[in-house]
Structure formats: C-alpha cells, structure tokens
C-alpha cells in the first residue's frame with residue numbers, strides 16, 4: 001500500500017486505513033476501496049477541510065476528490081433492536097483502539113497509518129495466518145447482521161483455508177437463537193445474501209448459516225433435500241457480471257422449491273422484482289426440461305415466459321438450457337425461431353380477428369413448435 005500524495009486536506013490529521021482494505025492487502029486479495037478512520041478531529045474540522053458529510057447515523061465524510069470514506073473514530077453501544085438501536089459516541093477523545101474494539105472480526109480490526117505501520121490490538125494478523133474468522137469482543141452480537149457477514153466472509157475466503165473460530169460460531173448460534181436476527185431489515189439481509197452469492201463459494205454461506213441456526217430464521221424453506229439440491233444447482237449458472245451471476249445463483253438455489261415456498265421467500269426477503277422473476281422463469285425451465293420434451297410442453301414454457309412480448313426472457317433461459325441440457329439447446333432454439341415466424345398479420349389477412357385471432361395464433365405457434373421439436 002502506497003502512502004498517499006501529500007494532500008493538504010490531510011495535513012496534521014491523524015488518519016488510518018482500516019477494515020477491508022487492510023485485511024485484503026494482507027491477504028493478497030484485490031482491494032476494492034479504502035476506508036479511513038480519523039482520530040482526534042471534530043465534524044467541524046472535517047467540514048473546514050472540505051470533506052462532505054454523508055453519515056446520517058455516524059459522523060462519516062467523503063473526500064471531495066477521491067470520494068473515499070473518512071469516519072471519525074467512534075464507539076457504539078446497543079440500545080435497542082435493529083439498525084437504529086445504537087448509541088454512537090464520536091468525539092476527539094475516542095482512541096484508535098476503542099474504534100477497533102467495536103468492530104466485528106479481528107481480521108477487520110487492523111489499522112494502518114499512512115506510513116504503513118499497523119495497529120493490531122486483537123491479533124488480526126495472527127488470525128490471518130491461522131486462517132480464522134474470529135470475533136473481536138462480545139459486542140459482535142450487538143449487530144446481528146454480523147452473523148451473515150461472517151458467513152459471507154467464509155464464502156469468500158474458505159478456498160484460502162479459512163474457518164470460523166469455534167467460539168465465534170457459538171456466538172453466531174446464540175445470536176440466531178436469541179431472535180435478534182428477526183429484527184434485521186429484509187433489504188439488509190438481501191444485500192448481504194446477494195454479495196455472498198457473488199463470492200467464490202456461495203454454497204458455504206448457506207451451510208455456515210445452517211450450522212449456526214440462522215438459515216431457519218430467514219430461509220426456513222431451504223432445508224433437507226430442497227437445500228441439498230439447491231446448493232448443488234448453484235454450480236450451474238450462465239456467465240455474466242458479478243451481479244448477474246449472483247442473481248442466476250439465487251434462481252438456481254430456489255429452483256427445487258415448490259412455487260409456494262419460492263414465493264414465500266421472495267416476499268420475506270423483499271426481493272427486487274427482476275430477481276423474483278428470474279427465479280420463476282428458471283423454475284419453469286427446470287420443469288420443462290424435467291418432462292419429456294414435446295410441443296405442448298415447450299409452447300407452455302414459451303407462453304409462461306411471456307415470449308412474444310419479452311423475447312429477451314427466452315434468450316436468457318436458453319443460456320441456462322445450454323448449461324443444463326446442451327443436448328436440447330438446438331432443438332429449443334429452432335422451436336423458438338419457428339414460433340416467432342408465425343405472424344399475426346398473415347392471420348389477420350386470412351380474416352381472423354378478436355378472440356379467434358388469439359386462438360389461431362396459439363394453434364399455429366403450437367404446430368410450428370411441435371414440428372421443430374420432432375424434426
């Protein structure tokens with residue numbers, strides 16, 4: 001990590017790089033963004049230096065040029081349930097060590113001065129060497145999201161040999177059984193899960209949550225055989241951006257569930273529409289491929305995909321077919337092309353209109369699909 005160029009805004013300011021950037025640099029993992037903690041300053045000092053305040057709940061500022069986050073050192077104490085239930089104390093007398101003490105995992109509680117010197121009061125470096133995700137203090141349980149974060153970090157780093165420390169897993173279990181996880185906002189649970197689904201070992205997120213009894217709180221539908229099949233399905237996802245892959249993985253994960261269970265999950269997690277829709281379509285594709293391929297089945301699949309109004313939804317599922325059943329890919333592509341050639345205009349020219357036109361379109365498309373499937 002290089003020292004920043006002499007930046008007049010930082011002159012005389014006691015600043016440390018913290019959290020994920022320090023951890024990932026020590027691990028040799030790509031560093032995405034830097035977070036900084038500022039010790040001994042007031043919000044007014046920061047504003048005078050041109051930093052932009054962004055935190056509603058905490059004193060956090062953005063550097064006007066790099067847009068990196070600079071947070072004033074703070075302590076936190078739980079005072080109620082959920083996200084808002086925190087008493088935050090930020091003042092120039094909060095030390096770096098006190099700020100590190102409020103953090104979740106020892107590997108996330110290492111600070112680095114701009115000269116490169118590390119402050120590591122909880123031996124995060126030792127835990128990096130030992131490949132351990134270990135909580136800093138009992139305050140871990142004050143934010144139940146940390147149960148999900150820890151499972152997510154395991155999904156990211158387990159290929160490097162990381163495990164969750166025994167005491168930390170016990171603490172995660174205690175948080176799950178206490179009922180505190182239920183106070184999390186669905187949106188935060190989804191954001192964490194979406195990130196986990198983009199990690200190298202997304203299945204490990206869910207198995208870690210199962211081991212600490214958290215899965216039953218937010219994902220009760222994922223249990224027994226459904227979970228086993230869903231986790232196995234995670235491995236087969238079309239390529240795309242990290243976000244697209246995460247969404248495909250979600251769709252695959254819930255593909256073995258019943259319609260009711262899949263929809264119950266979508267409602268509980270307040271899933272974005274596009275993700276819930278992809279999950280529905282993916283389940284339809286599994287259903288279609290599970291049966292013997294025939295004209296009526298394929299026509300039904302196309303209709304349920306709203307193929308004529310939203311052809312991209314068919315293209316999307318054809319990418320999945322290419323992975324799940326490459327032997328049927330060409331056949332289904334042909335059926336789809338053939339159905340697209342049936343034009344309402346030619347039927348109108350033949351005198352069809354209204355409901356009769358709808359019926360004739362369906363019949364002609366059915367014939368075209370059947371022909372292509374049996375060809």
Ligand SMILES: Nc1ccn([C@@H]2O[C@H](COP(=O)(O)OP(=O)(O)OP(=O)(O)O)[C@@H](O)[C@H]2O)c(=O)n1
Nearest residue numbers: 019020021035102103104105108109143145146
């Ligand atoms: N619930 C939380 C969220 C964050 N942190 C602390 O805030 C830092 C920054 O959090 P964030 O940016 O959310 O995550 P990163 O650790 O940087 O990880 P990622 O690579 O996923 O961004 C963490 O390292 C950790 O020290 C915490 O203790 N508890």
